[in-house]
Amino acid sequence: MRLLIWLILIYVGFKIVQGFLRQRVEGEQSLPPRGEETHRDPVCGVYVTEADAVVGRVEDKRLYFCSMACLEKYREQLENKS
Ligand SMILES: [Zn+2]
Known part of the structure; x- marks a missing residue:
């Protein structure tokens, strides 16, 4: 039973990290090129x-x-x- 709880926690943690990384990448891509018109x-x-x-x-x-x-x-x- 304990192992299952750990697996769920790891899975949820992994999903949160994945979502965070994806947001960061999208944020960087949407920035306009700096100082270049x-x-x-x-x-x-x-x-x-x-x-x-x-x-x-x-x-x-x-x-x-x-x-x-x-x-x-x-x-x-x-x-x-x-
Ligand atoms: Zn042209």
Whole structure:
């Protein structure tokens, strides 16, 4: 009988620790990257950090692209519109 009580206690303790660890991992993942502002590439929709982005000035607006290819694609689209 005693052994069964110990097994239940160990099982419950294990579950509590598991839940605690899972909460911690989720908490860390939901934190935004520190000190890094992200911008959305208007061409492919990818989020890029300011450090990694290709900055394009289009009509006095600063736009952030993931690559030069996307910047050029965006400029082509603008030219086609006008
Ligand atoms: Zn892109």
